[in-house]
Amino acid sequence: MLTRIAFRNIFRNRRRSAITLLVIVAGAIGLILFGGYKAHTIRALRESTIRNRLGHIQIYKLGYSKSESQKPLEYAIDNIAEIRRAVEQDKRVTMTAAQITLMGLLSNGEKSETFIATAVEPEKDRLMGSQRLLSGTNLPLDEPDAVLLGRGLAASMHAKPGDYLTIMTTTVGGSLNAVDVRVAGTFTIGVKEFDDRALKIPIKGAQQLLQTSKVEKLLVFLKETDDTAAVHGDLQKLFAEKSWALEMKEWSELAGFYHQVVAFYNGIFGFLGVIVFAIVVFSVANTIMMSIFERTREIGTLMAIGTTRERVWRMFLLEGFVIGMLGGILGVVAGAAVATIINHSNMMLPPPPGYTVGYPLKILMQRNVFVTAALISIVTSTVSAILPALKASRMKIVDALGHI
Amino acid sequence: MEDEAVVRLNSVTKSYRLGSVSVRALTDVSVEVRRGDFVALAGPSGSGKTTLLNLIGCIDKPDSGRVAIGGVDVTDSPLHRLAGLRLNTLGFIFQTFNLVPVLTAYENVEYPLLMKNVPRRERDERVRRWLAKVDIEAQAKQRPDQLSGGQRQRVAIARAMAGDPKLVLADEPTANLDSETAARILDLLVEINRATGCTFVFSTHDTSLIARARRLLRIRDGRIVQHAPAGEVRQEEAFV
Incomplete structure (x- = not known):
């Protein structure tokens, strides 16, 4: 029943939920595109480093x-x-x-x-x-x-x-x-x-x-x-x-530049993740806070007829989770669509620092990138709901029932 | 066992803060409500009727004095125990119906039964039985915004009764209804009281409701000023 209430409440104020979903979807698309771009770049760099320069293993005299x-x-x-x-x-x-x-x-x-x-x-x-x-x-x-x-x-x-x-x-x-x-x-x-x-x-x-x-x-x-x-x-x-009397080294021990690039991209990806996290947190928290404000009397009623504070907390947490799940699913679908369009557009990127030739913009459609984007959407949205949900569950029933 | 006290309030006092001012809502109120009673709380606005109902309903706590429900002193009970008491022993009917807007009439009645973990088959049987009793079966799948005021209050009554409560508290249950609908709701409450033996305590301004009550508690300025069988009180006196 709590799931039913949570789900239906999302569609209660459609415009507000749509805006929140849009923010989550945009965040998920951003993560998928950059994650896919990062994965493609790193894989391409790895393979070019290995196949054009280092080989997979190098054998030397001991x-x-x-x-x-x-x-x-x-x-x-x-x-x-x-x-x-x-x-x-x-x-x-x-x-x-x-x-x-x-x-x-x-x-x-x-x-x-x-x-x-x-x-x-x-x-x-x-x-x-x-x-x-x-x-x-x-x-x-x-x-x-x-x-x-x-x-x-x-x-x-x-x-x-x-x-x-x-x-x-x-x-x-x-x-x-x-x-x-x-x-x-x-x-x-x-x-x-x-x-x-x-x-x-x-x-x-x-x-x-x-x-x-x-x-x-x-x-x-x-x-x-x-x-x-x-x-x-x-x-x-x-x-x-x-x-x-021979010794060997694997390519990863020799590919210093590759590791620098990986660390650099991971840093950017992490930073992007933090930005998406912050935006989603504020957006979802705001949506749930407004929802709680509008439903104060309803919360009071539910508690008056015997709903525990813990259940009320769970109900709003569930709303955050459902919003995140919907946003994550839509984000993954939209992200896949945008990535496909980009991959077919033959867009070229300018040469990176230290390079003299540009390279094509490609988004690698990796399962773990999509799963990560969806999980970040769900977790972030759920986490955003924790404080508003606590606020709802701590309401005094008498005050909530008297709320207009 | 007919005279067993379902509610016992002993020297209860309650104040509220209104900005920086402390407002005394109830002063030294002692009340006893017996099993099966049909009690009207009457008095002018601001006299303390709702505060008294809140204390009986365990959704508020007194500043001093003791509150016992079903023979158990609940004055110092923790919140989760009070929630359990409200779920299992009490039923609530509100002036503004207070149904969950996203749930259908059926689901609103089913909600407290789900909280009580009533098995599915029994739950369905109880929901249907009560929807039939309040004559709202045909609207079972409709949401509150698709129902009239009287229909909503019927759903609220079914919700309060489906959990098989010992005591039903109703805050101005007919105040938001036209006189014809109010009369029907009143008939329904009287019928339920008679059929189930469930105790009812309700606050009201409605003279017809007061006339049908078995007992009247007249409250003014936070004090019980009269405690008598309703037949002994002239209707116009109830608000003095």
Whole structure:
């Protein structure tokens, strides 16, 4: 009966209830849109971080992560082919990619610039799609002395595809070595600071330059990101069985920027949640307070005929809950509709700080986002009703009956 | 057991604050109402009739003195126990009917039975029986705003009676009704009193209601000035 009374009272003053529901629905839509946007952005960033740069797991020579050596490739993997064969036998692994990171000077004969190079296997690098080519071609499969230059570095060196430059670095033995390279193309990854120093070179060319046959690390790519921890554990067992002195890191240990972005978005989402909470609290509390004021005599009557204060409190709390539930359901439906419209509108967002390219606005329709939005609506609305409900339940019956 | 006291008020005093002024509503009132009685509380406006009904109905507490209902002293009873007493022992009929607007006539009568956890079948039987007794069966599914004043008061009477109370308190039950409807309501109350033996205490200005009462309590300036069988009081005296 209390539920019936609560439900019917919501439709008693339709305009006021409609406004309150509208506030809750707007709040729920806001949470769904931002929650879906956040989920999409974070997932996209995670997958691009993994598939374009880090791989799911990186394998190094044991001691690599604690090494503070200045000498290149002091901790390097030498039996790379054997390791790769063993790792790629796992059905969850899609591919492995060997890499070396090196620094040095790039010169065009007139000026020199420092560079940070990633030495890659060209065929694997194409599959990773870690950069957007601006001019020329990707790294050729059989030309060890071809390079790709970051947009800023290419501009600084006045280099274009087909030009020849010289790169110079320290070999693993500690001596200086230089080779002439052909610029195959220019690229960007969207971050200016990186583009200003970035260079890509085939791993064979880098090994010739460094005078070694070793590699710094082996990137492991999986079909599903969720399998990372399981594969990590299995590889550990495999390396122990084979007595290979190797160590591993998962992508999340290496993705500092990703974690910063996640924390940033969670902060905004939390702040938005607080704002929605505050608006809903005031709106619902106001609605229930007005309802209590209008129904003072009714409350007095109910208590006079034997309704306990606790039941009166529950009745108004129930009204808050019902308003929240209706608002939550409508909000979820409306949120899904708006998200669908946005996802089909191909809207583009401007480049974020530090990036040079914009990206499409997409709302990920995740179940947990909808559930969270609905729960926040219900809980907030119910919580809003606590104080007004207490006020109603504490009325003096005589005063309430005499209320006009 | 016919003379057993259902209500006993002993030297009850009650004051209200009106702004910064304390207004004495009842002074040293002692009243006894016996089982099955049909008692009229008469007196001019502001004389303390409603305050006295509130104290008997356990919706207010006296400043001093004792109140006993059904032989139990309830003066110091906690609120939840008083709520239980009102639910199980008392029935209320208000001048302005005071039905729950969002509930139908049937549901309004059913409400106190639900609070008492009366089983569904028995509840339905009692609601229908009382709706039939007050002749409002046809309007069972209508809400209060779809009913006339007389019909609303009939629903209120059914609500008060469905819980099988020992004592029904009615505050000016016919004041908001035209004389013809008031007479019918009065007939109904008298009939219920006679048929069920339920005790009735009501405040009224209605001379016809006073004439039908078995006893009259005349109250003025917060004091009982006359306590007599209603037949012994001339109607015009009741308001003096």
